[in-house]
Amino acid sequence: MTNPTAAMLVIGDEILSGRTRDSNMHHLAQELTKHGIDLREVRVVSDDAPAIVAAVQALAAGFTHVFTSGGIGPTHDDITAEAIARAFDTPITVRDDARALLEAHYKRTGGTLNEARLRMARIPDGAALIDNPVSIAPGFSLRNVHVMAGVPAVFEAMVASVLPTLTGGQPVLSQTLRVNRGEGDIAGPLGVLADDFPDLSIGSYPFQINGVFGTNIVIRGQDGARVDAAMTRLAEGVAE
Amino acid sequence: MTNPTAAMLVIGDEILSGRTRDSNMHHLAQELTKHGIDLREVRVVSDDAPAIVAAVQALAAGFTHVFTSGGIGPTHDDITAEAIARAFDTPITVRDDARALLEAHYKRTGGTLNEARLRMARIPDGAALIDNPVSIAPGFSLRNVHVMAGVPAVFEAMVASVLPTLTGGQPVLSQTLRVNRGEGDIAGPLGVLADDFPDLSIGSYPFQINGVFGTNIVIRGQDGARVDAAMTRLAEGVAE
Numbered sequence: 001m002t003n004p005t006a007a008m009l010v011i012g013d014e015i016l017s018g019r020t021r022d023s024n025m026h027h028l029a030q031e032l033t034k035h036g037i038d039l040r041e042v043r044v045v046s047d048d049a050p051a052i053v054a055a056v057q058a059l060a061a062g063f064t065h066v067f068t069s070g071g072i073g074p075t076h077d078d079i080t081a082e083a084i085a086r087a088f089d090t091p092i093t094v095r096d097d098a099r100a101l102l103e104a105h106y107k108r109t110g111g112t113l114n115e116a117r118l119r120m121a122r123i124p125d126g127a128a129l130i131d132n133p134v135s136i137a138p139g140f141s142l143r144n145v146h147v148m149a150g151v152p153a154v155f156e157a158m159v160a161s162v163l164p165t166l167t168g169g170q171p172v173l174s175q176t177l178r179v180n181r182g183e184g185d186i187a188g189p190l191g192v193l194a195d196d197f198p199d200l201s202i203g204s205y206p207f208q209i210n211g212v213f214g215t216n217i218v219i220r221g222q223d224g225a226r227v228d229a230a231m232t233r234l235a236e237g238v239a240e
Numbered sequence: 241m242t243n244p245t246a247a248m249l250v251i252g253d254e255i256l257s258g259r260t261r262d263s264n265m266h267h268l269a270q271e272l273t274k275h276g277i278d279l280r281e282v283r284v285v286s287d288d289a290p291a292i293v294a295a296v297q298a299l300a301a302g303f304t305h306v307f308t309s310g311g312i313g314p315t316h317d318d319i320t321a322e323a324i325a326r327a328f329d330t331p332i333t334v335r336d337d338a339r340a341l342l343e344a345h346y347k348r349t350g351g352t353l354n355e356a357r358l359r360m361a362r363i364p365d366g367a368a369l370i371d372n373p374v375s376i377a378p379g380f381s382l383r384n385v386h387v388m389a390g391v392p393a394v395f396e397a398m399v400a401s402v403l404p405t406l407t408g409g410q411p412v413l414s415q416t417l418r419v420n421r422g423e424g425d426i427a428g429p430l431g432v433l434a435d436d437f438p439d440l441s442i443g444s445y446p447f448q449i450n451g452v453f454g455t456n457i458v459i460r461g462q463d464g465a466r467v468d469a470a471m472t473r474l475a476e477g478v479a480e
Contacts, residue, residue: 017412042282073424077434111424183313187354194316
């Protein structure tokens with residue numbers, strides 16, 4: 001069985017300048033793996049409309065789903081919604097359903113729904129809103145692109161809103177063996193194991209702690225019995 | 241003055257599956273900013289030769305420099321060097337200079353330069369080696385692509401080796417103002433400020449701590465006096 005595929009597009013100068021460390025990629029990667037959707041590519045681009053449009057078009061054509069993070073707030077550098085609309089040649093306006101959510105929220109909290117905040121109700125025609133229980137201003141799904149906020153608490157809440165609506169595949173199971181040997185010592189037998197279990201993904205991830213080299217070997221697959229069999233063989237042949 | 245541009249290509253299933261949190265992107269972003277090179281795009285792809293080849297070709301054509309991370313170790317899933325060679329249609333063999341480094345290293349440490357480890361001496365024709373003071377096996381620069389290891393300690397050491405050899409631009413200066421107001425409250429005056437200082441980049445980054453919303457406003461530019469002037473105006477107009 002082939003799982004649905006996904007790509008992520010992170011939008012934000014602050015990641016590329018090194019000012020902020022992105023955490024949304026790691027969160028989404030873990031959630032998609034649990035849901036049986038294979039994350040195949042991530043791109044990070046700046047707050048630049050042509051860059052966003054080009055990336056969205058390429059990724060939407062290549063993968064089952066695209067998840068974006070960032071650029072949907074109220075300020076001048078929040079241009080993601082417009083760029084997504086342009087990528088699909090879709091009109092975008094302040095939509096009544098999104099405006100009603102914001103009106104109710106600011107009425108409740110005593111804030112003002114000013115012109116800047118009203119930008120957050122700009123939603124492309126035909127898009128479905130993504131619920132934002134943290135700060136109300138919604139994300140949206142247009143075709144196979146799911147547009148979410150960059151603030152991690154909001155991004156994570158939106159992921160939790162949208163993932164249950166998507167058809168997942170069979171979750172990928174994984175087992176890890178940690179060996180206190182360098183990759184170069186175990187690369188030979190590991191290659192043989194990978195040849196013998198072509199249905200599994202066998203990765204080796206070197207680490208270095210206090211000057212000692214070791215390797216985590218991770219075996220991944222959808223069939224638990226096969227993962228077990230490969231892990232047993234690995235433990236006999238490679239570990240000491 | 242326009243600074244040189246850069247893209248980064250992170251290669252590794254372990255990032256996309258959520259098993260590992262990438263830290264090389266953040267490190268490189270900070271180092272490039274200090275060096276006056278503008279990081280414009282990052283892509284993360286899996287250990288898949290066609291995906292690596294396509295990404296390298298696209299990024300090498302679009303930016304002054306490309307920096308890659310991951311996939312140059314001794315195991316079966318380390319396919320980056322071959323993929324880079326293929327991307328530029330360049331022959332790749334075990335090269336004497338790289339082999340000599342490894343031979344000396346394993347002689348010194350009592351390890352064995354077996355067939356798997358010898359893979360780490362496979363370097364495309366015409367590439368310049370990148371020094372690896374941590375674990376010796378070198379990276380390399382082929383045309384405008386700088387190929388480095390994924391283990392953070394090694395990646396960081398290789399960045400330190402290669403960056404001083406590249407022509408940098410004028411470093412980007414930045415100042416940050418933290419205000420305890422939501423983005424929506426300050427978006428209006430911030431847009432006016434951005435219009436008045438078109439030579440500067442003015443970003444606003446919302447945060448939420450203990451249920452309180454606030455915003456970091458970051459002004460970036462190459463001319464310190466202009467950044468100062470914009471920050472003074474900002475502090476008068478927006479902060480309370």
